[in-house]
Amino acid sequence: MVPESREDGMADPEDDGAIPPTAGSAADRRAWIERLIREHHGELYRYAFRLSGSQADAEDITQQVFLSVCGKLDQLRDEGKVRGWMFAIARTCFLKSRRRIRPMPVSDIDLEIDLFVDPQTTVEDWDIEGIDGESLTAALGQLHDETRVMLAMFYFEEASYREIAEALGIPAGTVMSRLSRAKEKLRRLLVGGRRTFARE
Amino acid sequence: MNDPLRLQEQLDACRPSHDDLALPEFSEAREALRGDGEASRRFAALRRMDRRIAESFREVPVPPALECRMLGAVESFVAGRLDADPPQLERPAVDPAVSGPARTSDARTSDARTSDARRALPRRRWVLAAATAAGLLLAGSLFWPRPRPVTLADLSEWSRDAAEHSVLLEADAWKAYDPSRFPELRWSPARWRTMETPFGSTCHVFDFALRDGNHLFLMRMAIDNEVDLPSVPYQGLGGTGPWKVGAWHEDGMLHVAVTNHPTALDAFRMPYRAT
Numbered sequence: 058m059v060p061e062s063r064e065d066g067m068a069d070p071e072d073d074g075a076i077p078p079t080a081g082s083a084a085d086r087r088a089w090i091e092r093l094i095r096e097h098h099g100e101l102y103r104y105a106f107r108l109s110g111s112q113a114d115a116e117d118i119t120q121q122v123f124l125s126v127c128g129k130l131d132q133l134r135d136e137g138k139v140r141g142w143m144f145a146i147a148r149t150c151f152l153k154s155r156r157r158i159r160p161m162p163v164s165d166i167d168l169e170i171d172l173f174v175d176p177q178t179t180v181e182d183w184d185i186e187g188i189d190g191e192s193l194t195a196a197l198g199q200l201h202d203e204t205r206v207m208l209a210m211f212y213f214e215e216a217s218y219r220e221i222a223e224a225l226g227i228p229a230g231t232v233m234s235r236l237s238r239a240k241e242k243l244r245r246l247l248v249g250g251r252r253t254f255a256r257e
Numbered sequence: 258m259n260d261p262l263r264l265q266e267q268l269d270a271c272r273p274s275h276d277d278l279a280l281p282e283f284s285e286a287r288e289a290l291r292g293d294g295e296a297s298r299r300f301a302a303l304r305r306m307d308r309r310i311a312e313s314f315r316e317v318p319v320p321p322a323l324e325c326r327m328l329g330a331v332e333s334f335v336a337g338r339l340d341a342d343p344p345q346l347e348r349p350a351v352d353p354a355v356s357g358p359a360r361t362s363d364a365r366t367s368d369a370r371t372s373d374a375r376r377a378l379p380r381r382r383w384v385l386a387a388a389t390a391a392g393l394l395l396a397g398s399l400f401w402p403r404p405r406p407v408t409l410a411d412l413s414e415w416s417r418d419a420a421e422h423s424v425l426l427e428a429d430a431w432k433a434y435d436p437s438r439f440p441e442l443r444w445s446p447a448r449w450r451t452m453e454t455p456f457g458s459t460c461h462v463f464d465f466a467l468r469d470g471n472h473l474f475l476m477r478m479a480i481d482n483e484v485d486l487p488s489v490p491y492q493g494l495g496g497t498g499p500w501k502v503g504a505w506h507e508d509g510m511l512h513v514a515v516t517n518h519p520t521a522l523d524a525f526r527m528p529y530r531a532t
Contacts, residue, residue, distance in 0.1 A: 090331065091328060094324065094327045094328055094331065095324060095328075098319070098323055098324050098327045099319040099323070099324075102317070102319050102320070102323055103314075103315055103317040103319065106317045107314055107317065112320070116320070116323065116326070119323070119327065120326075120327060120330050120331075123327055123330070123331050124330070124331060124334055127331055127334050128334070183302060183306060185305055185306050185309045186309075188306070188309045188310060188313050189313055189316060190313050190315075190316030190317060192313070193310065193313040193314065193316070209314070211272065212273075212307075212310055212311045212314045213311075213314045213315070215272055215274060215275070215311075217270075217272060217275075217277065218270040233266045233267070233269075233270045234266055236266075236269055236270060237265055237266040237269035237270070240269050240307075241265075241269075243310065244306065247310070248306070
């Protein structure tokens with residue numbers, strides 16, 4: 058049973074007295090891993106699916122994350138960071154898998170989306186209720202891998218722009234600009250529209 | 258705040274379920290909204306949309322058997338890696354109340370059985386670990402990506418895609434050409450960059466921006482894969498659309514020239530390296 062200890066419903070095993078994985082016996086560590094899988098497999102799969110857009114790839118990435126955690130358990134020093142650690146492994150697995158199938162198809166090329174924005178569309182026209190998991194999948198499929206990573210960190214992990222900058226090794230100001238452009242493209246793909254503030 | 262783009266960026270950096278606007282670094286944006294009802298209304302709409310998108314990010318059905326598959330997938334790995342108890346946990350736990358000369362023969366018999374069991378348990382673990390390792394080695398030998406021969410069709414298709422991609426890349430994706438870095442180049446390209454290839458290597462892409470607006474891209478890479486190509490002059494690989502492709506080996510490096518100029522590829526018929 059996944060404990061609903063966070064506002065977003067995500068499991069957080071560190072909050073309920075989880076046994077430290079590197080300090081206990083083998084049985085303790087095995088139990089800790091199994092518990093990690095039970096509590097986080099769904100969340101990791103969803104995250105991986107949002108990155109890859111593919112069920113098979115998402116399952117592969119999820120499995121790779123848990124195998125990596127098993128293999129590097131002794132390196133875990135701060136259990137409070139295990140969730141972020143697993144997300145980071147998932148991102149790395151995803152990007153590595155994508156590099157193997159390069160070159161990037163021409164259809165993936167990041168065109169300047171502002172060229173195609175309907176100048177008449179405003180925030181009043183946004184059909185927010187029409188956004189759902191399916192339409193999001195289609196929209197994300199049209200974005201760069203790196204753009205999807207940034208959006209997943211923002212929307213799924215709820216990482217701040219500073220946390221994203223630290224995780225990706227990019228200056229915070231650059232992340233802020235790229236994140237804004239990425240969100241603009243996503244909005245455009247989901248509901249149309251143009252820059253909310255920068256249109257004047 | 259007078260810069261609407263900067264305002265947009267700051268507001269886009271605010272997470273939908275956090276009060277990031279209260280952070281000190283967003284004080285300008287906060288002030289801008291405070292004095293502008295229209296901007297506040299737009300920001301509210303932005304937040305609503307962000308929350309809806311965040312919800313949609315989590316709207317992914319999880320396969321019902323995923324948990325079982327994950328547990329099963331790591332089981333052998335866990336058995337091999339985690340069953341190695343820390344040394345202090347392998348030491349026999351002797352009850353101080355029955356230690357020393359006062360221990361009975363029953364207790365000694367029990368200790369012996371326990372000791373035998375403890376010796377047997379690590380043996381089983383070693384066998385299991387060895388079997389797991391052998392299995393992993395076998396699986397690795399079967400599935401480990403080994404270099405496969407690269408066909409000329411592969412090379413042609415990839416290089417044309419790469420050239421089309423390169424044409425559309427933003428200027429900041431390129432670096433200014435530095436002749437001292439590539440002394441072997443006979444001609445001076447306008448710019449260069451690195452690029453991952455599907456052949457497990459990174460290549461250098463040189464853009465010889467031509468005066469008529471066309472491009473000639475030269476891609477150089479060291480790959481382990483077998484590819485049946487001559488040394489100079491190049492072998493034409495044909496191509497579709499405007500792109501013509503030629504490729505050759507030189508100095509252990511694979512070279513691919515791709516151009517949308519009708520005759521520029523002929524320049525590479527002559528020895529490529531400066532003499």
